[in-house]
Amino acid sequence: MLFHIRDPTSPTMTSPDTALELNKAWLSLIMQGTHGEIYLIDNKAQRIIQANRAATRNLQHTAVALKKIKLDHIFQFNTDSLSSNISNIFSAYGTTFSCQCIRRDHSTYPARLSIFKSPSNVPGQVIVICNDLTASLESAHALSASESRFRAIVSNTPGLVYQCLLAPDGAVSFPYLSAGCQPLLGITGRQLRAHPALFEQHILEEDRADYRATMAESAATLKNWNWEGRIHIEKWNDIKWINLRATPRIIAKQGIQWEGVMTNITQSKHEALEIKQSRAQLAELSAHIEHVKELERTHIAREVHDDLGGNLTAIKMALALLIRRLPANEAALIEKAQYVDSLADRSIESIHRIAADLRPSILDIGIVAALEWHTREFAKQSGISCRFHSTREDIDLAPESAAALFRVFQETLTNIGKHARASAVHIKLTLNRHCVSLIVTDDGCGIAAADQLKPKSFGIRGMVERAHALGGEFLIDALPQGGSRAKIKIPLSVSQQNTP
Numbered sequence: 202m203l204f205h206i207r208d209p210t211s212p213t214m215t216s217p218d219t220a221l222e223l224n225k226a227w228l229s230l231i232m233q234g235t236h237g238e239i240y241l242i243d244n245k246a247q248r249i250i251q252a253n254r255a256a257t258r259n260l261q262h263t264a265v266a267l268k269k270i271k272l273d274h275i276f277q278f279n280t281d282s283l284s285s286n287i288s289n290i291f292s293a294y295g296t297t298f299s300c301q302c303i304r305r306d307h308s309t310y311p312a313r314l315s316i317f318k319s320p321s322n323v324p325g326q327v328i329v330i331c332n333d334l335t336a337s338l339e340s341a342h343a344l345s346a347s348e349s350r351f352r353a354i355v356s357n358t359p360g361l362v363y364q365c366l367l368a369p370d371g372a373v374s375f376p377y378l379s380a381g382c383q384p385l386l387g388i389t390g391r392q393l394r395a396h397p398a399l400f401e402q403h404i405l406e407e408d409r410a411d412y413r414a415t416m417a418e419s420a421a422t423l424k425n426w427n428w429e430g431r432i433h434i435e436k437w438n439d440i441k442w443i444n445l446r447a448t449p450r451i452i453a454k455q456g457i458q459w460e461g462v463m464t465n466i467t468q469s470k471h472e473a474l475e476i477k478q479s480r481a482q483l484a485e486l487s488a489h490i491e492h493v494k495e496l497e498r499t500h501i502a503r504e505v506h507d508d509l510g511g512n513l514t515a516i517k518m519a520l521a522l523l524i525r526r527l528p529a530n531e532a533a534l535i536e537k538a539q540y541v542d543s544l545a546d547r548s549i550e551s552i553h554r555i556a557a558d559l560r561p562s563i564l565d566i567g568i569v570a571a572l573e574w575h576t577r578e579f580a581k582q583s584g585i586s587c588r589f590h591s592t593r594e595d596i597d598l599a600p601e602s603a604a605a606l607f608r609v610f611q612e613t614l615t616n617i618g619k620h621a622r623a624s625a626v627h628i629k630l631t632l633n634r635h636c637v638s639l640i641v642t643d644d645g646c647g648i649a650a651a652d653q654l655k656p657k658s659f660g661i662r663g664m665v666e667r668a669h670a671l672g673g674e675f676l677i678d679a680l681p682q683g684g685s686r687a688k689i690k691i692p693l694s695v696s697q698q699n700t701p
Contacts, residue, residue, distance in 0.1 A: 238312075238331035244291040245325035247272045259333060261305035276314070277301040291327050294318045302331065310335045360464035361385045365447065367420055368456040373397050376458070385443070385465060387434040403432040405440070420457045423449050429466065442470040488601075488670035495560070495604045502559035510552045517545040561607070567595050568603045569630065572610055572639070576628055579614045585623055591630040596637055602691050605667045606639060609675060612660050613641050613687045621645030621685065636673070639689045647679035664689075 238256040240249055249267045257264050260275065267275075273287050278300045290298055296316050301309040311334040319326035355362045362379040374397050378390035386393065386403060393399055404412055408430035419426035428445045447461025520542045527535050556562070564571045569591050580587040598606065610628075617623055623645030631638050661677065668675040673691040680686055 240329040241319065242291055242327050242329055243325055244288050244327055260302065275303055277303060291316055311338055355379045358462060360462050362462055365459045366456055385463060387436040405431045405433055419449050426459055441465055442467045484670050487666050491667060491670060492601060498559040502556040505552050506556040510549060513545050513549050517542060564603060564607060568598050568606060569595055571607055572630060575611065583618045586625045589628045593632045596632050598637065599694060602671055605671055606689060606691055609664045609667055609689050610639060612664050616660060617643050636690050636692045641687045642684065644684040647683055648677060648685045
């Protein structure tokens with residue numbers, strides 16, 4: 202605030218009249234050059250002597266019009282003790298008051314007035330600096346609303362909402378902890394803020410290394426921190442699984458701070474474990490069922506081959522003897538006997554085919570021979586060109602693994618014959634160190650991902666289950682150039698892996 206100004210280039214003080222003129226000039230420059238409202242007021246007359254552009258713009262009056270308006274028509278004060286005498290307010294030099302400023306259109310806006318003695322030293326004249334509080338009050342209201350929303354979100358968020366700060370020296374602190382701290386960790390937020398090391402002490406020892414590693418990785422890359430681990434609540438003698446998710450940001454001179462949520466995932470972990478155990482049991486049951494089915498197929502195949510085949514062979518021998526003993530002039534009887542003989546031949550062929558479908562006896566020779574034989578049979582029956590290649594002439598597989606691989610191969614070729622509209626199929630059998638893999642590729646119309654998920658796609662599901670029951674996998678996908686590829690992998694036993 203300017204009370205007296207002298208010319209800095211003059212060695213002597215200016216006269217009082219000259220100083221007053223300089224003060225008025227400087228006051229005018231300051232009033233018009235600032236963005237805030239500034240008024241020169243005659244407190245005795247309760248009138249505005251001069252107002253800057255910001256004041257006229259905010260009040261919607263011209264400078265001439267403002268000089269004709271009384272102060273109580275522009276400023277409304279909430280201070281009841283002074284409202285009866287507004288001149289008391291404008292006499293309180295160095296004091297700040299809150300008020301409402303009235304515009305020309307009768308709308309109002311909140312303001313804060315600061316009262317100063319005029320540098321002109323004219324009795325009753327004061328300088329008033331007026332600051333419009335609309336923006337700051339709106340910001341405060343928005344901040345309050347934001348804080349209210351934050352508190353509402355936090356109070357309804359399951360788990361613990363927190364801030365974690367990692368200082369440059371490696372110290373960890375928790376600037377903010379919601380009320381969910383005690384239900385989750387068994388300690389209050391105040392206790393954890395006072396002793397941040399308590400959190401890591403709650404983590405099971407075998408999970409701490411992973412906790413520190415994921416924290417360090419998030420700090421180094423500034424990627425989201427996602428960690429799952431177990432904590433021990435000594436107070437309740439309880440072990441919980443918790444999930445920690447947080448987003449990091451750098452705070453200057455303080456370190457890296459994460460904002461996130463910790464939640465109790467114990468129930469979901471137990472449910473996941475139960476599902477995993479159920480799937481394992483289901484896989485064991487499926488494997489057992491497949492084993493029983495293979496045994497039953499083998500039994501039926503032998504019964505059909507040995508019993509029915511033997512009986513039909515005996516019938517054929519008896520018919521041959523009967524035909525030889527029939528009189529030459531009994532043409533009708535001879536024809537009937539020959540017809541029965543041809544029926545016996547067809548029945549024997551059917552028995553061989555059924556027995557081979559139930560369990561190919563060629564499996565006893567080896568999986569390579571069995572797959573190669575079935576490839577030739579499929580090509581013969583379907584008319585599709587098939588090429589089989591194996592990296593080994595013979596592969597020693599356990600009977601269950603060989604049967605499963607053969608059944609999956611059968612089903613794969615059957616699906617190609619039914620749906621693929623292929624003209625060529627390539628089969629490759631490979632023995633690796635730990636597994637045997639079979640890849641079947643065709644040049645047909647391919648298979649869409651949605652087709653594999655159809656409710657009645659039992660063929661594909663059956664192949665997947667057969668492979669999973671033995672610890673292997675079955676995958677089928679469409680090729681970019683057209684056609685499809687099915688891949689079956691069956692792991693070898695430890696003894697088979699050690700076999701050269």
